[in-house]
Amino acid sequence: MAEQIIARFLNQNQIESDLEWLVLDNSIDKEIQQGTLQNLAQSAGESPVTLLYTASEILLLGLDLPVKTNNQIKKALPFALEDLLADDVETYHSVWHRQPKDKVYVALVSREKFKTCLARFQKAGIKIDSVYPETLCLPYQEGACSIFIDGKQAVLRSGKGLGGGIDGEMLPIMLDKMRIENPTLHSLHVWSLDESPRDLSHFPMDITYHQVDSILSLFVQGIATIDTQYNLLTGSFGRQQSSEWALTKWVPAIGIIIFTVLLQTGFLVNNYWQQQSELAALEAQTLSLFKQTFPEVKRLVNIKVQADQELIELRKNNASSGSLFMRLLYQTGEVLNANLGYKILKLDFINDQLQVKLTLPDNNQIEQIKQQLESSNRMLVKILSTESDKNGVEVLFEIKQK
Numbered sequence: 322m323a324e325q326i327i328a329r330f331l332n333q334n335q336i337e338s339d340l341e342w343l344v345l346d347n348s349i350d351k352e353i354q355q356g357t358l359q360n361l362a363q364s365a366g367e368s369p370v371t372l373l374y375t376a377s378e379i380l381l382l383g384l385d386l387p388v389k390t391n392n393q394i395k396k397a398l399p400f401a402l403e404d405l406l407a408d409d410v411e412t413y414h415s416v417w418h419r420q421p422k423d424k425v426y427v428a429l430v431s432r433e434k435f436k437t438c439l440a441r442f443q444k445a446g447i448k449i450d451s452v453y454p455e456t457l458c459l460p461y462q463e464g465a466c467s468i469f470i471d472g473k474q475a476v477l478r479s480g481k482g483l484g485g486g487i488d489g490e491m492l493p494i495m496l497d498k499m500r501i502e503n504p505t506l507h508s509l510h511v512w513s514l515d516e517s518p519r520d521l522s523h524f525p526m527d528i529t530y531h532q533v534d535s536i537l538s539l540f541v542q543g544i545a546t547i548d549t550q551y552n553l554l555t556g557s558f559g560r561q562q563s564s565e566w567a568l569t570k571w572v573p574a575i576g577i578i579i580f581t582v583l584l585q586t587g588f589l590v591n592n593y594w595q596q597q598s599e600l601a602a603l604e605a606q607t608l609s610l611f612k613q614t615f616p617e618v619k620r621l622v623n624i625k626v627q628a629d630q631e632l633i634e635l636r637k638n639n640a641s642s643g644s645l646f647m648r649l650l651y652q653t654g655e656v657l658n659a660n661l662g663y664k665i666l667k668l669d670f671i672n673d674q675l676q677v678k679l680t681l682p683d684n685n686q687i688e689q690i691k692q693q694l695e696s697s698n699r700m701l702v703k704i705l706s707t708e709s710d711k712n713g714v715e716v717l718f719e720i721k722q723k
Contacts, residue, residue, distance in 0.1 A: 341537050386425045405648055454553075470512070506526070509528045656690060684707070700721065
């Protein structure tokens with residue numbers, strides 16, 4: 322029986338993508354296998370599977386959060402993330418890793434997409450015991466950026482808890498921005514499947530190229546170094562596999578329990594008064610937490626308003642143009658990847674505004690992309706110029722955060 326299996330999706334579309342996996346057991350020859358979910362289920366049997374979640378589906382952020390305890394971080398984190406995300410905080414599932422000097426690294430995934438992904442494995446009878454961002458399986462070295470280039474896609478790790486998956490065409494632009502914003506970045510480590518990878522020699526950094534037979538073989542080496550706090554199977558997803566499998570055999574007993582509970586609706590009035598008492602206790606806990614988190618505030622008038630004001634000040638003091646650029650680029654990339662036929666001609670970030678010049682097949686796509694950017698993200702979009710030629714239409718968008 323296999324001791325452990327490491328698996329990842331072969332492309333960004335996790336709904337339709339096949340997988341590749343490696344069985345880690347006592348055998349000497351470890352051959353990477355590829356196939357469908359059903360093939361993986363046959364290979365895994367009852368053995369647990371560690372899933373490496375697609376880099377482009379995970380948003381990795383670094384926050385400066387000057388609070389003292391883990392419980393305070395848990396309470397303050399949703400407020401700190403609120404203005405950094407394209408959608409409401411509640412639509413994301415997140416894990417975080419506390420660092421020295423009030424630094425917190427956060428990994429976020431779409432809650433709905435993550436739920437759908439896990440459901441596919443459960444339906445196939447595959448036991449997932451942990452899920453980690455594949456980005457953080459790339460080697461990490463202070464002052465260096467690790468990059469894996471796979472055809473038109475690239476995965477890069479730019480910091481201890483930072484990185485992501487991007488379109489290969491945007492890699493030079495991203496590296497330029499990183500080099501400007503991080504003067505301590507002095508070297509690149511580039512892995513690829515090709516003998517002649519993308520030429521990055523024009524960057525004024527030390528560049529080391531590596532060739533591997535599979536990205537999974539590289540990720541397997543790095544997974545042992547990932548802190549378990551980055552395991553996405555936490556919170557409501559913490560015991561998803563084992564608990565849902567065990568649920569089936571308890572369905573009759575659960576039905577009896579539900580029936581019994583329904584007969585006790587007459588006690589709802591009594592429960593109402595009990596809940597009022599608990600609400601009062603919760604308000605007292607909220608007051609205590611506020612005093613612990615913001616001890617400098619002596620006069621309390623409206624806790625919610627004062628907490629919002631304090632968190633706004635934290636965001637102002639800790640926000641940076643680099644993080645704003647990454648957010649706008651990430652949100653814009655999500656919309657562009659949903660469209661076909663575009664080509665990026667130019668990308669600038671000036672005065673907290675992202676300017677993207679594209680070639681599109683026709684004029685109809687201009688307004689379509691503008692509406693998608695404005696409706697799916699908290700952004701203001703202007704069309705600065707358009708110019709038609711025989712190859713289509715060139716358009717210059719100006720994008721900024723509301």
